[in-house]
Amino acid sequence: MSRDRGVHVVVLGAGFGGLTFCQAFQHPNATLTLVDRTNHHLFQPLLYQVATAGLSAPEIAAPIRGVLSDRQDVTVLMDEVKSIDLDRRVVVLGQTVLTYDYLVLALGGITSYFGHPEWEQFAPGLKSLDDAMRIRRDVLLAFEQAENTDDPGRRRDLTTMIVVGGGPTGVELAGAFAELSRTVLARDFRRMDPTQARVILVEAGPRVLGHLPVELSESARAQLAALGVEVLVNTKVREIRAGEVHLVDGQVLRASNIIWAAGVAASPLTATLGVERDRAGRLKVAEDLSLPGHERTFAIGDLAAVIGPDGKAVPGVSPAAMQMGRHVARVIREELDAVHGIQPSRRRFAYWDKGTMATIGRSAAVAKMGPLELSGLPAWAAWLLVHLVFLIGFRNKLAVLLQWAYSYFTYKRGSRIIMGRGTT
Amino acid sequence: MSRDRGVHVVVLGAGFGGLTFCQAFQHPNATLTLVDRTNHHLFQPLLYQVATAGLSAPEIAAPIRGVLSDRQDVTVLMDEVKSIDLDRRVVVLGQTVLTYDYLVLALGGITSYFGHPEWEQFAPGLKSLDDAMRIRRDVLLAFEQAENTDDPGRRRDLTTMIVVGGGPTGVELAGAFAELSRTVLARDFRRMDPTQARVILVEAGPRVLGHLPVELSESARAQLAALGVEVLVNTKVREIRAGEVHLVDGQVLRASNIIWAAGVAASPLTATLGVERDRAGRLKVAEDLSLPGHERTFAIGDLAAVIGPDGKAVPGVSPAAMQMGRHVARVIREELDAVHGIQPSRRRFAYWDKGTMATIGRSAAVAKMGPLELSGLPAWAAWLLVHLVFLIGFRNKLAVLLQWAYSYFTYKRGSRIIMGRGTT
Numbered sequence: 001m002s003r004d005r006g007v008h009v010v011v012l013g014a015g016f017g018g019l020t021f022c023q024a025f026q027h028p029n030a031t032l033t034l035v036d037r038t039n040h041h042l043f044q045p046l047l048y049q050v051a052t053a054g055l056s057a058p059e060i061a062a063p064i065r066g067v068l069s070d071r072q073d074v075t076v077l078m079d080e081v082k083s084i085d086l087d088r089r090v091v092v093l094g095q096t097v098l099t100y101d102y103l104v105l106a107l108g109g110i111t112s113y114f115g116h117p118e119w120e121q122f123a124p125g126l127k128s129l130d131d132a133m134r135i136r137r138d139v140l141l142a143f144e145q146a147e148n149t150d151d152p153g154r155r156r157d158l159t160t161m162i163v164v165g166g167g168p169t170g171v172e173l174a175g176a177f178a179e180l181s182r183t184v185l186a187r188d189f190r191r192m193d194p195t196q197a198r199v200i201l202v203e204a205g206p207r208v209l210g211h212l213p214v215e216l217s218e219s220a221r222a223q224l225a226a227l228g229v230e231v232l233v234n235t236k237v238r239e240i241r242a243g244e245v246h247l248v249d250g251q252v253l254r255a256s257n258i259i260w261a262a263g264v265a266a267s268p269l270t271a272t273l274g275v276e277r278d279r280a281g282r283l284k285v286a287e288d289l290s291l292p293g294h295e296r297t298f299a300i301g302d303l304a305a306v307i308g309p310d311g312k313a314v315p316g317v318s319p320a321a322m323q324m325g326r327h328v329a330r331v332i333r334e335e336l337d338a339v340h341g342i343q344p345s346r347r348r349f350a351y352w353d354k355g356t357m358a359t360i361g362r363s364a365a366v367a368k369m370g371p372l373e374l375s376g377l378p379a380w381a382a383w384l385l386v387h388l389v390f391l392i393g394f395r396n397k398l399a400v401l402l403q404w405a406y407s408y409f410t411y412k413r414g415s416r417i418i419m420g421r422g423t424t
Numbered sequence: 425m426s427r428d429r430g431v432h433v434v435v436l437g438a439g440f441g442g443l444t445f446c447q448a449f450q451h452p453n454a455t456l457t458l459v460d461r462t463n464h465h466l467f468q469p470l471l472y473q474v475a476t477a478g479l480s481a482p483e484i485a486a487p488i489r490g491v492l493s494d495r496q497d498v499t500v501l502m503d504e505v506k507s508i509d510l511d512r513r514v515v516v517l518g519q520t521v522l523t524y525d526y527l528v529l530a531l532g533g534i535t536s537y538f539g540h541p542e543w544e545q546f547a548p549g550l551k552s553l554d555d556a557m558r559i560r561r562d563v564l565l566a567f568e569q570a571e572n573t574d575d576p577g578r579r580r581d582l583t584t585m586i587v588v589g590g591g592p593t594g595v596e597l598a599g600a601f602a603e604l605s606r607t608v609l610a611r612d613f614r615r616m617d618p619t620q621a622r623v624i625l626v627e628a629g630p631r632v633l634g635h636l637p638v639e640l641s642e643s644a645r646a647q648l649a650a651l652g653v654e655v656l657v658n659t660k661v662r663e664i665r666a667g668e669v670h671l672v673d674g675q676v677l678r679a680s681n682i683i684w685a686a687g688v689a690a691s692p693l694t695a696t697l698g699v700e701r702d703r704a705g706r707l708k709v710a711e712d713l714s715l716p717g718h719e720r721t722f723a724i725g726d727l728a729a730v731i732g733p734d735g736k737a738v739p740g741v742s743p744a745a746m747q748m749g750r751h752v753a754r755v756i757r758e759e760l761d762a763v764h765g766i767q768p769s770r771r772r773f774a775y776w777d778k779g780t781m782a783t784i785g786r787s788a789a790v791a792k793m794g795p796l797e798l799s800g801l802p803a804w805a806a807w808l809l810v811h812l813v814f815l816i817g818f819r820n821k822l823a824v825l826l827q828w829a830y831s832y833f834t835y836k837r838g839s840r841i842i843m844g845r846g847t848t
Contacts, residue, residue: 039564063612063840065613072614075614093572147500147502148502188489188490190499191499416464417463417485419481419553
């Protein structure tokens with residue numbers, strides 16, 4: 001593809017890292033091409049609310065073209081990345097071949113089953129809108145089927161949900177499932193009692209939210225228990241089959257819906273680049289976030305293994321990805337501005353930790369911001385505020401706020417729609 | 425299944441007719457069972473807006489259980505109707521067998537291909553949320569693929585949409601597709617120009633909206649043309665193949681997306697009842713809406729062939745279905761109240777025609793209410809008001825209003841999300 005002017009920057013992935021880069025980078029001598037498998041930027045921290053019928057899919061997704069429609073210098077392509085040749089500076093897509101001057105790798109992560117890809121069919125992960133819609137459909141359908149059956153054993157299986165993994169996603173899913181059955185669905189069935197539904201959270205380590213201080217983990221466990229979630233810690237999974245989680249201690253847990261929230265790994269494309277990676281497949285980067293030996297290729301977001309100046313790994317969270325996107329935008333801009341002068345030495349990336357939080361349910365959450373540790377209502381209020389401020393797009397913000405207010409005051413949820421029954 | 429008390433009324437279908445019946449019928453001696461294939465009541469008049477990315481699916485669907493959660497006398501079952509035995513008063517579902525004292529048939533209609541079911545795979549109809557999501561995905565995906573190709577012929581096919589059938593659904597779809605390409609997507613592509621997209625509306629009869637006065641048909645045609653829709657009247661389809669509409673005159677129209685909006689027929693279950701039907705498969709009913717010879721079985725909505733006192737057929741529109749639901753509720757209630765007295769002679773159903781309308785685009789519509797005929801902005805304002813008033817559920821109303829205001833002022837659409845690419 002011929003380029004009329006200047007420098008061509010190719011960005012792969014329109015998640016928090018890739019999209020923030022595009023928004024932060026604009027230069028009179030440069031054009032951008034942004035490639036994503038989907039046509040939307042996803043507000044992933046709220047994906048669990050789509051899976052649990054709290055929000056509709058379009059409320060947490062913004063069409064990439066719409067976000068960037070004023071940027072005549074950006075071409076958006078919805079396509080798959082087939083291969084990347086870092087030496088020849090070529091990206092092969094399904095329909096197009098792109099050459100570039102700068103490459104920003106922001107492809108994010110995938111659900112990892114720790115060497116057991118066959119578990120995916122029995123325990124889907126939660127990374128995309130399609131995943132969320134599938135989980136929503138399967139869980140709501142199981143309650144409908146429970147109302148249709150007279151077999152108590154089958155009814156128990158249909159109304160049991162197992163979440164594997166006690167990180168933020170697992171905790172948020174388990175809490176939302178418990179609320180769904182205890183409050184939202186409570187009065188809507190006549191033959192069976194949704195409040196008897198079981199939600200089991202299985203964590204291999206000694207506590208949930210292991211990245212937070214011990215007191216907050218303990219608070220999260222207590223808040224989950226108050227919602228009726230059975231929290232099993234120090235509980236390792238040996239195998240997953242259809243409707244069954246086999247534990248290392250020999251116990252077998254049965255449930256129609258099993259959700260896998262235990263692991264993420266970097267996009268499998270990282271394995272094809274011939275560069276150094278860490279155990280989770282993330283690309284090792286230099287201090288400026290470029291790949292060692294490929295100074296015009298950068299890796300950002302969940303794809304990058306970044307060690308901060310303090311020697312600690314930067315966590316795979318959206319604020320980190322956005323900060324990386326802005327950092328790389330600045331590095332390239334400074335380099336282009338200096339193109340006829342002296343090349344500047346590149347800046348070092350510094351992560352600013354804004355804190356971390358997880359919501360558990362209505363007025364239930366934990367949060368850590370610097371030295372501040374919050375639990376319950378204050379943490380929940382902080383969570384609400386932060387998520388609304390960072391939701392991309394005015395329309396989505398208003399719609400989400402409306403939904404949340406509706407759910408809060410009515411104990412109902414707006415998106416309890418079963419679709420796509422014929423598919424899958 | 426044993427019933428503890430009194431009379432058991434089974435309602436099949438939770439569309440406008442069936443749901444209105446349940447809301448209107450309540451009696452101390454009666455319990456109800458409402459059966460639907462889906463878990464939601466669908467506001468079908470706005471389905472085309474989901475198909476054209478204007479609204480999200482949950483915004484036009486209300487969970488049936490949620491609507492009826494206060495009614496302890498109503499059991500909702502999400503299940504398929506397998507067979508009905510009118511003489512033994514038995515309904516066989518997938519999971520359950522129901523016996524009844526009264527039966528209300530409100531199963532609605534399906535897309536009819538006039539004896540060519542093989543056309544469905546090439547030209548989907550628009551009756552369910554799944555249909556709408558499929559059309560939305562396929563149309564948005566075609567624009568994405570058009571941006572990815574350099575072949576002008578393929579690009580033209582990808583950006584052509586053919587709508588077969590010039591009734592209200594066809595007119596509304598064609599207008600919304602034209603607006604989508606002319607305004608919403610106009611600034612979002614870099615390699616191809618969405619305003620060059622073609623929308624072709626094919627109608628076999630001499631004019632669109634044939635049920636309206638000639639002046640309104642002409643106005644609708646002019647408003648469609650102003651939006652860029654190519655309206656072909658007196659144009660009969662001979663065959664539909666993958667990406668091709670073959671006309672009777674030998675012409676072949678090519679388009680990646682072909683939508684069938686030309687025919688509806690009553691639910692196929694009507695054929696199994698052994699009672700009299702009209703050509704479209706609708707059940708012939710007595711003046712009280714009961715089936716002749718089966719006085720405790722009623723047919724309402726699109727399933728029923730109802731002739732008004734004026735000798736004219738009652739149209740298959742939602743206000744008619746709702747009026748029928750209320751009528752049957754009253755008939756059964758009066759019969760139950762008189763159970764120890766003298767059986768009343770049953771009321772005759774009288775249809776009150778509130779008028780008819782179709783929207784074409786932003787500030788473009790036609791409407792006929794009694795002697796009043798409206799076009800353009802006044803008709804559009806009337807359409808907006810009527811649809812908001814009748815949307816079930818406070819939450820949906822607010823969300824839809826918000827979406828419409830957003831779209832009106834920004835020329836954007838909120839639901840441009842491509843999902844389920846892997847499925848189908």
